[in-house]
Amino acid sequence: MLTIKNLKAKVETDEGGKEILKGLNLNVNAGEIHAIMGPNGSGKSTLASVLTGRDGYDVTEGEVLFEGKDLLEISPEDRARQGIFLAFQYPVEIPGVSNTNFLKTAINEIRKSKGEEPMSSVEFLKLIKEKAKLVGLDPQMISRYVNVGFSGGEKKRNEIFQLAMLDPKLSILDETDSGLDIDALRAVAEGVNKLKTKDNAFIVITHYQRLLDYIIPDFVHVMYQGRIVKSGGKELALQLEDQGYDWITDPKEEASV
Amino acid sequence: MNNTETEITDLKTKLISEFQDFEKNLNGEAETTLHFIRKDAFENFKELGFPIKKLEDWKYTNLNPALKQNFIQSFTEYTPALKKEDIEKYLIKNSGINLLVFVNGHFDIGLSHIETKNDKVYIGSFSEGMKDHKDVIEKHFAKIAAYDKNGFVALNTAFAKDGCFIYVKKNYEVKEAVHILNISDAQSESYFSQLRKLVVVEEGGSINIATDYHTIGDQKCFTNAVTEIFCGMNSKVEHYKIQNEGENSYHVGTTQVHQEKDSRFSDTTISWGGAITRNDLNSVFDGTNTECHFYGLYLLTGRQHVDNHTLADHKMPHCYSNELYKGIIDGNATGVFNGKIMVREDAQKTNAYQSNNNILLSDDATIYSKPQLEIFADDVKCSHGATTGQLNPDEMFYLQSRGIGKENARTLLLYAYASDVIDSIKIDELREMVVKKLEMKLK
Structure with missing residues (x-):
C-alpha cells in the first residue's frame, strides 16, 4: 500500500532548512498496523507531515508511493481523497465551522473526486449516529464547532470519529495517546481496533509503549535521527519499555546487546 | 485652488441655488419650526462645506473626486417609476414585515406596505407623520444628530423632507420588523439623494429595523443618509444596515443614537457594495x-x-x-x-x-x-x-487534510470568521439573505 524509499526531507527555516529525515525506508501493506517509536526529535511527526503534505517541508531525495502512485506530487486534499488520513497530534479549533458541516463537506468532496453523487442528508445522519456510537463520542459534540471547547481527550476522540466517518485506507495516528488519561486512551484504542480491517492499514506514531497495550501492532519501528534504526514485532515495544532507547541510540551499547 | 476644489465649490454653489428652489417648493411649510432648523442647517453647510482630507476624521477617505460628478438633486415632485417586480428580489420574505420603500430619497407609497397600524405606533413617511405627530418630530428632529460639525449631516438636514419616521409609544412592542428599502434609481440619471430617518422609541418600547441600500442601473449616484434614533428609558432597539449598492455608488451615512437609562441598542452594519462608503455610528449614553x-x-x-x-x-x-x-x-x-x-x-x-x-x-x-x-x-x-x-494556515491544512479543496476550505473559514457578526441579525429571513449573499461573495 505504502512504500517509502530513502526519504530525505528538510524543514524550512530562516537559515535555509534543516534536514530531519535522513533516508527513511518503510513498507506498509493492507491489513497491517505499524508502530513508529523513538525519542523526541527523531523525526516522527515530520514523517507524518511529509506524508500528508503540510507546507514548510522540502523533500530533497527519495520517493513515497501510495498504491503505486507518487504521493509527493499531489496536494494534501488529493492525498486525503485517495485514502490517507492523519489524526493530528494537536487538532486545531475552528470557531464557526460545525463538525457536521465540516464532515459533510469533506465526505462530499471525496465522493465528488471519485465521480460519486453527494451523500443524502438521511444517509449522512445515519452514518454519524453509527460512527459516533462506534468510537464512543457524545452525539452532542457533533453539532458543535470543530474542537472548540473540547478537552484534550475529546479532541483526540473527535479525530478518531473523523477517521471512522471518512473510512481511509491508510491512517496515520500522530501521538494520539499523548496527554490522554487511561480511559480516554482505551476509548481511542478501542475505536481504532473496531475500524481495523484486512483492507486498511495504520501507522501509529507514539512516544510511549502504553498505547500498544491496546492497539497491538504487527510491526514496531524505532526511529532515530531521521531513520528507522531498528524494526521488529510487538515484543520490541516491550523491550523499549524495559530498557529505554539508549541501547539503540548509543552505538557502543548496541555492540554489547 | 486646484481643479478638484473648484469643481466641489461649483457643486456647493449649485446646492445653494437649489436650496432656494427647494424652499419655494415647500409652500405653506416654509414658516414652520422644522424649516427654521433646515435653514439653520443650510447656513452650517455653507460654513462647513464638504469635508476635506486634511481633517483627521477624513484622513483616509477622499470623496472629492466622487463629488465632481454632475449630480442632480431630486427634491421636487416624485413620480414613481419603479414597479413591484423591480424590487421583488430585495424583499425580506416574511409576510408579517413592514416595508417602506424609498427611491432616491422619496417615499414610494405604492411600493410600500405597512403591516402594523394602530394608535401605539407610527411607521411611515416624514410628511405623513407630521400630521399626527408634529410635536414628537419637532422635539427630536435634528436634536440627536448635530449638524454644526459635519457638512454632510448639515446638508442632509437642510434638504430633509420626505424621509422616514418611526414612532413607538410607551411600552409597545412592535412584533413585526420594519424593512426600509432604499433604492438608488441610477438607470438614466446621476442622483445625489438625501435620506433621512427619525426613530423615536418611548419608554419600554421595542422595535427591529432593517435598512438596506441597493442601486438599480449603472449611472453614478451619491447617497447621503442620516438616521437619528432615540431610545427611551428601558427600550430595546435593533438596527441593521446592509449596504448592497452598485459599483458606481457612493454612500455617506451617519447613524446617531441617543440612549436613555436602562435602554438597549444593537446595530449591525454590513458593507459589501458601493465604490466608496463612509459610515459614522455614534451612540451617546445619557442614562x-x-x-x-x-x-x-x-x-x-x-x-x-x-x-x-x-x-x-x-x-x-x-x-x-x-x-x-x-x-x-x-x-x-x-x-x-x-x-x-x-x-x-x-x-x-x-x-x-x-x-x-x-x-x-x-x-x-x-x-x-x-x-x-x-x-x-x-x-x-x-x-x-x-x-x-x-487565513490561519493550520486551519487551512486541517481542512485540506480531510479532502476539502483549497477553495472550499477558504470559503468555509471565511464564512466561519464572519459568522459571529452575521449571527447578531435577529430577523431570520434577513439573516438567511445575508448568509446567501456572503456565500456567493466568498466563492
Whole structure:
C-alpha cells in the first residue's frame, strides 16, 4: 500500500532548512498496523507531515508511493481523497465551522473526486449516529464547532470519529495517546481496533509503549535521527519499555546487546 | 485652488441655488419650526462645506473626486417609476414585515406596505407623520444628530423632507420588523439623494429595523443618509444596515443614537457594495445601565473603499458597550476602522469592549485600523484590540487534510470568521439573505 524509499526531507527555516529525515525506508501493506517509536526529535511527526503534505517541508531525495502512485506530487486534499488520513497530534479549533458541516463537506468532496453523487442528508445522519456510537463520542459534540471547547481527550476522540466517518485506507495516528488519561486512551484504542480491517492499514506514531497495550501492532519501528534504526514485532515495544532507547541510540551499547 | 476644489465649490454653489428652489417648493411649510432648523442647517453647510482630507476624521477617505460628478438633486415632485417586480428580489420574505420603500430619497407609497397600524405606533413617511405627530418630530428632529460639525449631516438636514419616521409609544412592542428599502434609481440619471430617518422609541418600547441600500442601473449616484434614533428609558432597539449598492455608488451615512437609562441598542452594519462608503455610528449614553452593541462586517474586493467610524460615548455610570467589527479585504480594496470608546468623568463602573479583526486576502489589500480609548473615570473595565492577518494556515491544512479543496476550505473559514457578526441579525429571513449573499461573495 505504502512504500517509502530513502526519504530525505528538510524543514524550512530562516537559515535555509534543516534536514530531519535522513533516508527513511518503510513498507506498509493492507491489513497491517505499524508502530513508529523513538525519542523526541527523531523525526516522527515530520514523517507524518511529509506524508500528508503540510507546507514548510522540502523533500530533497527519495520517493513515497501510495498504491503505486507518487504521493509527493499531489496536494494534501488529493492525498486525503485517495485514502490517507492523519489524526493530528494537536487538532486545531475552528470557531464557526460545525463538525457536521465540516464532515459533510469533506465526505462530499471525496465522493465528488471519485465521480460519486453527494451523500443524502438521511444517509449522512445515519452514518454519524453509527460512527459516533462506534468510537464512543457524545452525539452532542457533533453539532458543535470543530474542537472548540473540547478537552484534550475529546479532541483526540473527535479525530478518531473523523477517521471512522471518512473510512481511509491508510491512517496515520500522530501521538494520539499523548496527554490522554487511561480511559480516554482505551476509548481511542478501542475505536481504532473496531475500524481495523484486512483492507486498511495504520501507522501509529507514539512516544510511549502504553498505547500498544491496546492497539497491538504487527510491526514496531524505532526511529532515530531521521531513520528507522531498528524494526521488529510487538515484543520490541516491550523491550523499549524495559530498557529505554539508549541501547539503540548509543552505538557502543548496541555492540554489547 | 486646484481643479478638484473648484469643481466641489461649483457643486456647493449649485446646492445653494437649489436650496432656494427647494424652499419655494415647500409652500405653506416654509414658516414652520422644522424649516427654521433646515435653514439653520443650510447656513452650517455653507460654513462647513464638504469635508476635506486634511481633517483627521477624513484622513483616509477622499470623496472629492466622487463629488465632481454632475449630480442632480431630486427634491421636487416624485413620480414613481419603479414597479413591484423591480424590487421583488430585495424583499425580506416574511409576510408579517413592514416595508417602506424609498427611491432616491422619496417615499414610494405604492411600493410600500405597512403591516402594523394602530394608535401605539407610527411607521411611515416624514410628511405623513407630521400630521399626527408634529410635536414628537419637532422635539427630536435634528436634536440627536448635530449638524454644526459635519457638512454632510448639515446638508442632509437642510434638504430633509420626505424621509422616514418611526414612532413607538410607551411600552409597545412592535412584533413585526420594519424593512426600509432604499433604492438608488441610477438607470438614466446621476442622483445625489438625501435620506433621512427619525426613530423615536418611548419608554419600554421595542422595535427591529432593517435598512438596506441597493442601486438599480449603472449611472453614478451619491447617497447621503442620516438616521437619528432615540431610545427611551428601558427600550430595546435593533438596527441593521446592509449596504448592497452598485459599483458606481457612493454612500455617506451617519447613524446617531441617543440612549436613555436602562435602554438597549444593537446595530449591525454590513458593507459589501458601493465604490466608496463612509459610515459614522455614534451612540451617546445619557442614562445609567444602558447597553449598546456594535457589530460590523465589511467584505471588499476590486478598488472598493469602506470607512467605518464608531463612537460609544459613556457619559453615565454602569453602562456597557461591546463592539466587534470584522473585515475581509481582497484585491486593491481599502478598509478603514476608527472606533472610539469615550468614558467621561462621571461614567464610573463602565464596561466597554472593542475589537477589530481583519483578514487581508491579497498583497494589495489595505486596512487602516485605529481603535481609540479615552478614559476620564478611574473605576472602569475597558479593552480594545485590533488584529490583521491572513487565513490561519493550520486551519487551512486541517481542512485540506480531510479532502476539502483549497477553495472550499477558504470559503468555509471565511464564512466561519464572519459568522459571529452575521449571527447578531435577529430577523431570520434577513439573516438567511445575508448568509446567501456572503456565500456567493466568498466563492
